[in-house]
Amino acid sequence: xVQRVRLRYTxxxxxxxxxxxxxxxxxxxxxxxxxVPMAYxxxxxxxxxxxxANAAPTGTGxxxxxxxxxxxxxxxxxxxxxxxxxxxxxxLDITDAVEARTTGLSDRLQASVWEMRLDGVTAEDxxxxxxxxxxxxxxxxxxxxxxxMRTFDARPAVLRLEASEGPADRPGVPACAILRLVVxxxxxxxxxxxxxxxxxxxxxxxxxxxxAVTRLAQGLLDEESGTVTDxxxxxxxVVTAAxxxxxxxxxxxxxxxxxxxxxxxxx
Numbered sequence: 001x002v003q004r005v006r007l008r009y010t011x012x013x014x015x016x017x018x019x020x021x022x023x024x025x026x027x028x029x030x031x032x033x034x035x036v037p038m039a040y041x042x043x044x045x046x047x048x049x050x051x052x053a054n055a056a057p058t059g060t061g062x063x064x065x066x067x068x069x070x071x072x073x074x075x076x077x078x079x080x081x082x083x084x085x086x087x088x089x090x091x092l093d094i095t096d097a098v099e100a101r102t103t104g105l106s107d108r109l110q111a112s113v114w115e116m117r118l119d120g121v122t123a124e125d126x127x128x129x130x131x132x133x134x135x136x137x138x139x140x141x142x143x144x145x146x147x148x149m150r151t152f153d154a155r156p157a158v159l160r161l162e163a164s165e166g167p168a169d170r171p172g173v174p175a176c177a178i179l180r181l182v183v184x185x186x187x188x189x190x191x192x193x194x195x196x197x198x199x200x201x202x203x204x205x206x207x208x209x210x211x212a213v214t215r216l217a218q219g220l221l222d223e224e225s226g227t228v229t230d231x232x233x234x235x236x237x238v239v240t241a242a243x244x245x246x247x248x249x250x251x252x253x254x255x256x257x258x259x260x261x262x263x264x265x266x267x
Contacts, residue, residue: 001039001049002073004099005097006068006098006099007068007084007096008065008097009067009093009094010065010093010095011023011091013090013091016059016061016062016091017058017059018058024050026088026092027050030088034086034087036075037075038069039071048069051067051068052067053105054106054185054218056215057193059213060215061212063095063214063215064112064218064219065215066105066231066232081094101235102238108219111182111218111220112185112217113215113217114182114216115178115179115213115214116179116181116192116213117178117213118211119173120173120176120207120208121177123163123164123165125177126177127177128203132202132203133155133158133199134158136155137155138155138156139153139155139201141153141194150188152188154190154194155198156186157184157186158184158198161179161195162181163177163179164180165178166178173209192213196211217230219231
């Protein structure tokens with residue numbers, strides 16, 4: 001391995017219903033079609049080295065998913081992004097690429113910004129439910145896991161929660177409330193559907209149709225302002241300060257991909 005590249009990608013439209021495994025298959029096919037010089041794992045059945053970090057749940061859209069790939073040859077990240085996009089399905093788009101010159105990408109994914117569209121719910125009703133949720137000391141919700149039902153407090157992870165009015169996506173629906181929330185990544189992870197369960201528990205808010213959920217951002221959390229910043233900025237700053245060279249890249253990237261879950265897919 002001589003280079004690591006970090007990519008930001010999206011899940012839009014109907015592609016939000018793809019599972020993480022479906023995305024892995026599509027992405028690995030795109031790597032082959034684009035003839036990306038991947039580094040491979042050792043062993044009897046070598047696999048391309050791809051590290052995924054904190055993927056969004058199936059059924060949610062996202063503008064901010066991240067992964068890292070290990071390359072056997074040097075490539076320009078911008079050209080790599082263009083080649084991969086030509087081979088990816090519409091809706092799964094690579095929106096950013098940067099050479100990995102720092103460690104700890106997964107450690108920078110500290111919080112997410114989510115948007116939930118609640119068709120059939122007025123902004124006034126949503127605002128009252130938000131106020132009740134934020135005023136609660138704790139909001140216990142339940143989620144079914146492989147080990148059965150689990151109960152946990154969703155309130156501490158929600159740093160910001162706001163309601164506003166927006167246009168409805170469905171014809172004939174008179175109202176649509178937009179919820180914007182900032183959620184700290186914690187254990188157990190608090191997902192947007194957990195927040196909806198909390199709104200139902202604290203204020204009896206029950207949207208008549210399933211919410212349309214999109215992750216708008218994820219990255220470093222500014223504790224004072226509650227904002228979430230781009231996790232790729234530290235890599236850009238290093239590249240700007242010290243332009244890459246072949247010798248420097250070879251020495252700087254001998255370590256395995258940092259953070260996330262290394263997935264070994266079929267070549």
